[in-house]
Every structure is written in C-alpha cells, then in structure tokens.
Amino acid sequence: MKYLFPLNYGERCILVPIDAALVPLISGALNKFQSEYIWNTSVDYELGYYAFAELQANLVNNCLQDLVDSNNRLYRLLDTSLNGTAYSATPATSPPPAAPADPTRPTFTPALPVVPPAISPAVMPMFALRARFERVVNLLDNLATGQQFPAVPAFLSSDALQNNVGLREKLTEMQGVVNAGWFGIGGQEATLADVVTALRLGSAEDKTKVLTALDAIIGASSSATIFNTVRELFTESADLGLEGAQFVVLLVATMSQIVSNTFVGQQLDRIIRSLDGGGFIPPGDSVLEALRGDDQADAERNAASLLAELRELLKP
Amino acid sequence: MAHAPAALVIIAYRDASDSIGYTRLWLATGSVDVARAAVATRIGVLGALSGCAVTGYSITWSTHLSDVPAPGPQLVSTAGIFIWQTATADAYAVTYIPGINATMLDATDPAGLAINTQKLEVINYIAVLRDGAFVNPFEYDITALENAFVQFEP
Numbered sequence: 185m186k187y188l189f190p191l192n193y194g195e196r197c198i199l200v201p202i203d204a205a206l207v208p209l210i211s212g213a214l215n216k217f218q219s220e221y222i223w224n225t226s227v228d229y230e231l232g233y234y235a236f237a238e239l240q241a242n243l244v245n246n247c248l249q250d251l252v253d254s255n256n257r258l259y260r261l262l263d264t265s266l267n268g269t270a271y272s273a274t275p276a277t278s279p280p281p282a283a284p285a286d287p288t289r290p291t292f293t294p295a296l297p298v299v300p301p302a303i304s305p306a307v308m309p310m311f312a313l314r315a316r317f318e319r320v321v322n323l324l325d326n327l328a329t330g331q332q333f334p335a336v337p338a339f340l341s342s343d344a345l346q347n348n349v350g351l352r353e354k355l356t357e358m359q360g361v362v363n364a365g366w367f368g369i370g371g372q373e374a375t376l377a378d379v380v381t382a383l384r385l386g387s388a389e390d391k392t393k394v395l396t397a398l399d400a401i402i403g404a405s406s407s408a409t410i411f412n413t414v415r416e417l418f419t420e421s422a423d424l425g426l427e428g429a430q431f432v433v434l435l436v437a438t439m440s441q442i443v444s445n446t447f448v449g450q451q452l453d454r455i456i457r458s459l460d461g462g463g464f465i466p467p468g469d470s471v472l473e474a475l476r477g478d479d480q481a482d483a484e485r486n487a488a489s490l491l492a493e494l495r496e497l498l499k500p
Numbered sequence: 501m502a503h504a505p506a507a508l509v510i511i512a513y514r515d516a517s518d519s520i521g522y523t524r525l526w527l528a529t530g531s532v533d534v535a536r537a538a539v540a541t542r543i544g545v546l547g548a549l550s551g552c553a554v555t556g557y558s559i560t561w562s563t564h565l566s567d568v569p570a571p572g573p574q575l576v577s578t579a580g581i582f583i584w585q586t587a588t589a590d591a592y593a594v595t596y597i598p599g600i601n602a603t604m605l606d607a608t609d610p611a612g613l614a615i616n617t618q619k620l621e622v623i624n625y626i627a628v629l630r631d632g633a634f635v636n637p638f639e640y641d642i643t644a645l646e647n648a649f650v651q652f653e654p
Binding site: 204207208209211212213215218220230233234237238240241242243244245 | 579614638652
C-alpha cells in the first residue's frame, strides 16, 4: 500500500500528551515513514520524510518548543514592563557543534531567572511600571501627608520630594482666620459662609456703609458733598474687592445724573424767573412787566401792533 | 579494516502486483561518479530483458572491519535518533545510531530520553555530520542538530 502525503499538511496542529516513557516506542514506530517505498511518489516521499522528521523532533520538545518560546517571550514582556529589565537578542550565527544554530531562536540576555529577582523600585529603570507606580504613590503620599522621599536618579523627574506639609495643613493655612485681633492673633477659622458673606453686597457691614452713604447724599447741601460721599464709598469698596463695587459704580452714575438734572433745573428756574418772575402768580419786576406793564396783552395791544402803528406815524 | 573487492549494484524491478525483484551486480572499484555513470549507461540494456519495470538501483560499497570486536552489551534496538536541520528551511535529515550507549544519554529531564549533546563523543559526531560531507536523502547539506533522543527500532 502506498501513502499519499496529505495536501492540508501544516494547516493546524494538535497537542497530544505522550508519556515520556513511550516516546522511544512511538518514535520507532514512525520510522517506516522515512522509507521511500511506502510513499506513492517521490514528492510524497520527500514531504513525508520532512513531516515525520519534524514530528519526531518535537517528541522531546516538552510539548512544543514554540509554546515554550512564546511563554518566554511573555515573561520577558512582563519583566520589561514591570521591572524594567532590558533584554537583548544575539542571533545564533556561529554556534558550537553541541548547540547548533537556529536563526529563529537567538540567544537572549539576561537568561530568564527561576525566581523573579527582588528589585527595589528605587533602583529600577524609569520605564518600569512598578517604579512608575512607586513614584506616583510617593508623590501622593508626599502631597497628602508631607512624608518626604529622596531623589530617584533613574527618573527623568528625579527631584526629591521635599514637601513636608500635609494636604490638611496646607488647606488650613489657605483657609485663614476672621475677626483676628492685633497681629493676627486670635479669631476663628474662616468658613465658606464667611467667604460668601464677605463677597456679597448683602453683608451687614456693606449694607451699613451704603445706607450711610445714601443718607449723606440725601442730606448733602452741594454736589461737591455728594461726589465726595460717593467717591469715598466707591474707593473703599474697590479696595476691599467687594462685589458691591459694581453696585457703587451704578450708584455713582445715577447720582451724577441726578446732580446734572438738578443743575439744569436751577438754570431753567433762573430763566423763567427773569422772564415772568417765576411761580404760578407772576410777580412784578420782570421782563414781561417791563414790556407790557400791568395790562394783559391781546389781539390789538401787543408789541407787533404797536410797531405797526409807529411805522405809520413815522411815514413822511 | 578491509575493503570488499567491488561495489554492489542492486537494480529493482516491479510487476503489476507491486512485487519487487532485484538484480545484483558488482562494479569494479572506482569513484562514486564513475560508478553512477557506469550503471546509468547500462541500465537500459539490463532492463530490456525483463517484463517488469525497472524502478531504481543502488550502488553500495561495503567495508568490513578486519578485527571485529566482541559484541557490545547494548541492544541494537535501543537506538539514538538524530534529527538535523539542513541548508534549506524545514528540510530535515534523520540518522540513527543503533544501540546508543547509555552513557550518551542526558541525566536531566526527561532523564534517559534525550541524548546529551555536551558529551565529547556526541560533539564529535555532530561535527562530523555537519562538516559538509553528508546530506539528507534529497541532497541538502546537514547544517545543525535539531534534536536527538532515544528510540526503539532503529
């Protein structure tokens, strides 16, 4: 009987667990496939010869060298990522006879350890994930608690973590105190409510200031007094950085308009008083009285008619 | 060591039932190329007498040791199989050493199965097979050892 070499050879592989003690027997049983007489053609023979030689070679590869190699690659990947171990590969180009060359299997340096080495993150290369994580933890620890850490030369950012104040203490410092006494002694820690109150116009202190200023404006005897009052209020508000400064600006604009209107009204009063004496009942000694006397002007008694009569009288 | 007087030529004939018959002839001592050429030019004449098909022939020079030692303790069936790489990818060669000496085996896992390639005798054997003189059945030069272990039935 002649054998045809299968056309689908190499498409897929099956792992067959074989007890090591049976390997010599199984390998021996495969010997017949090295004979040219069992194959249908010379092509079948050559392909069959190679295929069964490879199969026999794999019988002692401890369940396939490819799997072992891939496991080693995974180890090196993890070792490089976690510990920063740098591996190098040297192609096996001129091996000794006892270790024949296989260009697909270079020599890796360093060799894989049986037990992962205990390396401190402090001395790991900067790209090691463990070292990076250690650095991040140290940064947070330094920020939160003020715990200090020495410089790590392997890192690009190798500065020592020298902050010695915890986050709580820092926030407390930023919080500040209100109602402190002389030299900042005493007082109470500021709360958010204190901050909001200080920024709002509606605070009691600002309210008092505004009301006082308004009273001063109402009772002012001159525009200069009003301006001074408003200017003082505005300056004080701006210096304190209060939100109420905006209101004060509006107040100033409004008051300025009022003052301006008042000035215009006084000028109109002067003109009216000059024309007819002012008031609902015209007084004497006005421009109108000087022109027409006490009699009321009418259709015949007026300046235009008088001028027309004069023109007639003056005609030659 | 003594040489046989002539090279043995075996010509194979096959009939319709796939039965094989052989002709044995002996060539005068000469080089491999001379022997090949001698058979190639005469195979047609030899085959013309038979009603079977000539399927091939082999040329063998036999060499016998003149001082044959006493038989060794190892069984022939406990052989060492050596699988070799050749100059062409995936083109392997397979050789056997009948009755592989137990001292040539590796003591590590799998103990007693793999052949110890650090043994001097094995190193020398590998060097000889790789020195360019030997090829696989398809004439690809043996270049490196892929694997070696014990098997039964050499």
